[in-house]
């Protein structure tokens with residue numbers, strides 16, 4: 001007797017819904033994607049009870065033809081692709097023709113739409129096991145409305161997994177934020193239980209975008225973010241990255257878009273993490289909103305049911321491009337840079353920063369907004385409350401003094417002072433450098449400096465440590481990695497795949513100072529290692545590098561391990577607390593900071609300096625200006 005039966009359309013759709021429709025937030029995501037695919041420039045979302053009772057979305061997109069309405073609600077029906085070739089270069093967010101059918105099978109869904117140049121809008125609802133559509137005339141302006149009521153009313157098992165109204169709404173809110181970050185040219189509004197939460201107008205320029213960003217990610221992020229833009233071949237990256245000093249206790253402010261699609265991707269995550277490695281305080285997370293645009297055919301979007309992951313045809317190139325662009329941008333951040341962030345300081349409540357409190361979600365540090373503005377009249381005035389800036393001659397002399405103590409660390413580590421990386425003097429007597437001129441040293445720990453607009457406080461050891469470290473790295477990069485044979489070559493047991501890889505990448509290892517030889521099918525012989533890593537755990541390092549090469553196509557580990565050794569040397573070779581510095585020495589240190597990469601963070605990612613503006617100081621004394 002035959003036992004196999006074809007499932008009813010509704011049941012088949014409900015099963016499919018299991019993959020796509022997890023909670024109200026997933027419904028909103030699918031609906032927003034449809035509206036964007038339809039070319040909408042305005043999308044209004046109305047939510048009740050966290051989306052469990054009602055999700056209503058209205059757009060002004062191109063609408064759906066009356067004859068297509070029932071197809072829109074049918075499974076495997078789409079207007080977006082026709083052939084496999086289309087799928088391979090798909091430019092729309094949707095392509096499976098499943099979302100509406102799935103949602104309709106687990107809720108009470110009404111689809112209303114009107115196309116341009118038609119007299120009448122039409123409305124469709126589905127009924128029964130077969131999900132037959134019932135189509136009636138309706139009133140609606142051009143565009144489409146989808147109304148989803150009582151999500152999961154007919155699938156109690158699913159309904160049980162729903163959390164509180166608040167939690168569900170938070171998820172949904174996150175989805176709306178992300179989509180709003182993906183399309184600045186589209187206006188969005190969001191209401192929950194009648195209360196308006198967002199009213200975002202389409203952005204016309206960079207300033208509008210930054211305002212939207214501040215509204216969605218918080219003004220504090222915008223304040224300490226820099227704009228990044230890079231292009232290599234077909235790859236284009238742009239967006240905002242948070243300064244390392246604005247780190248988070250969670251990875252909750254990380255948004256990545258590939259061709260306008262919201263993506264959570266391991267390769268991307270790894271590249272970004274690596275770019276921040278040298279400057280991020282241990283255990284903290286970077287914040288970023290980044291957009292990667294590349295040719296649609298070089299990325300496969302059909303790898304995950306909710307389309308949250310992608311596969312890059314050339315993952316290694318993408319990884320490399322992301323890492324390099326972000327790494328470069330972070331290295332280039334100097335005191336006085338006005339690279340990115342619009343002035344949103346009026347939005348931010350000024351708050352004293354807590355550099356290392358773990359409780360703090362973020363660590364805003366007032367480093368960004370010191371500008372190289374026109375020389376201040378204040379310095380020229382005879383106001384004897386304020387110190388006169390040192391003359392260029394005095395600074396030159398100070399520079400020499402500083403050189404003597406600054407070179408100590410390098411000598412100990414066996415590096416020569418690199419004249420190219422030392423400070424240049426300010427052009428004239430009146431031009432105030434971004435970090436200002438030292439006025440005093442506090443308790444042997446901090447340098448107090450008078451800057452264009454207020455007071456700069458520098459952690460002298462932390463800052464010097466970074467300078468020495470960057471110089472050591474530079475000298476290594478210029479002189480190449482010195483390698484030495486191991487007294488007793490070390491044999492390492494690996495898998496055959498790893499051994500193959502090591503053989504194929506022998507040149508890569510050689511470049512990094514390692515000489516590896518295959519000893520047998522499943523073992524390697526380490527014959528030579530970099531001098532600087534003489535005492536490191538070679539076996540672990542080689543294994544980790546191989547794992548990286550296999551998964552990510554490249555590895556930073558050897559360099560990282562060297563950096564770690566250099567960082568320790570830098571730490572020991574840097575000015576200790578309680579060492580008295582002369583004003584000249586302090587000024588020379590400040591000038592060095594201004595020209596050193598990553599000088600805003602010490603080698604452990606902590607900030608090296610902060611600023612109290614005159615306005616902030618005035619506020620402390622209730623002094624109006």
Ligand SMILES: Nc1ncnc2c1ncn2[C@@H]1O[C@H](COP(=O)(O)OP(=O)(O)OP(=O)(O)O)[C@@H](O)[C@H]1O
Nearest residue numbers: 034035038072078079094095096097098099100144
């Ligand atoms: N807001 C809308 N405006 C215009 N047409 C729409 C809208 N929403 C859906 N459609 C039409 O209905 C069809 C089915 O939508 P549905 O979301 O189910 O599938 P899809 O978007 O094609 O693919 P996917 O399942 O990947 O989302 C779409 O192909 C589109 O033609």
Ligand SMILES: [Mg+2]
Nearest residue numbers: 030034094099
């Ligand atoms: Mg869709």
